[in-house]
Amino acid sequence: MKEIVVLSGKGGTGKSSLTGTLASLLTEKHTIVLADTDVDAPNLHLVLAGKEKEVSTIGKEKEVSTIKASDKASIEYDMCSRCMECVDVCRFDSILVTDQPIIIPHSCEGCGACNLVCPTGAVQVGPVINGCLRIVETPVGIIVSGELNIGESSSGKLVEVVKNRARAEADSIGADLLLVDGPPGIGCPVIASVKKADYILLVTEPTPSALHDLGRVIETIVFFGIPCGVVLNRADLPGGTRAEVVHYLQKNNLPLLAEIPYDLAMPMALAEGELVVKAYPQAISSRAYVELSQKVGEML
Ligand code: SF4
Ligand code: SF4
Incomplete structure (x- = not known):
């Protein structure tokens, strides 16, 4: 099985739309499982109009629907001598600090230092529920999706859980492609999402901020030695910086796999809850997507 991760650096470049559209086109020749690792704002299921399915009907354990991917400290006050060493x-x-120490759960990193210094053993550090995992059925295959609870921070660990579950689902049905909708940025969740990836598909748009963030995510990928190619979305955006993007890619010897034109058929299709390649197959953006899917199919 091959694993392709779609990244962008900057959010809002069309990453989920591209992931969903590509999956829809590739599913004609491939068995695909999708993973949505944008655990702060998963939305691939919206793009693919999926229906949530009870995790218990697919997974072995019902509790996999909630995830414990971080540790937090807690205090047993009956054992606390109020020495405040944990605070220091x-x-x-x-x-x-009040008349007793009070843990702020949302900022606790679970490092365990308070547990080490506590002279009475009043501090415990253990796993807490900080997100959930969903399995969503869509017309092109299942999506394994994670969502972090509000204010929680262990997104990299949750991404790891999502990807492991997605691989297990893919193995169970003999899928030949795991297509991953990655998170924006270059932080922990991105690094967790590219682990074991065979290829990275980068989506960008012709704007200075998108190019800046593309450069950062490319540096990250190059560090890990994973091959990648770029898709320029809304390529002919009026006032856009297409020439700068193309120049950057040439300078860094990176392949430009496709240019998706700025096309009103895309938001029209999204508003109808459809993919552009389904709702408007003759649209210029649909034709560009088909060409891209053929290239990706050849790579596979
Ligand atoms: S020392 Fe570490 S585990 Fe304890 S409260 Fe602070 S961040 Fe949490
Ligand atoms: S170090 Fe332990 S005993 Fe001291 S205030 Fe903190 S929890 Fe209480």
Whole structure:
């Protein structure tokens, strides 16, 4: 099985639309499982108009629907001598001082330092529920999707959980492609999402901020030695910086796999809850997507 991860650096470049559209086109010749690792704002299921399916009907355990992907400290006050050593040692200012120490759960990083210094053993550090995992059925295959709870921070760990589950689902049905809708940025969730990837599909748009963020994510990918290619979305955007993007790619010897034109058929299709290649197959953007899917199919 091959694993392709779609990244962009900057959010809002059309990453999920491209992932969903590509999956729809590739599913004619390939068995695909999708993973949505944008755990702060998963939306691939919206693009593909999926229906949520009870996790228990696919997974072995019902509790896989909630995820414990981070550790937090808690205090047993009956054992606490109010020495406040835990407050002094916390580098994250996650313990408030009143007449007793109070852990602030949203800023606690679970480092365990307070547990180490506590003379009475009153502090415990253990896993807490910080997100959930969903399996969504769509017309092109299932999506394994993770969503972090509000205010939680262990997105890299949750991405790892999502990808492992997606690989298990793919193995169970003999899929030959795991297509991953990655998170924006270059932080922990991105690094977790590219682990074991065979190829990275980068989506960008002709704007200075998108090019800047593309450069950052390319540096990250190059560090890991994963091959990649670029898709320029809304390529002919009026006032756009297409020439700069093309120049950057040539300078860095990166392949431009496709240019998707700025096409009103795309938002029209999205508003109808459809993919552009389904709703408007003759649209210029649909034809560009078909060419891209053929290239990706050849690579596979
Ligand atoms: S586990 Fe670490 S971050 Fe959390 S309260 Fe203790 S020292 Fe602070
Ligand atoms: S270090 Fe332990 S005993 Fe001291 S205030 Fe913190 S929890 Fe209480």
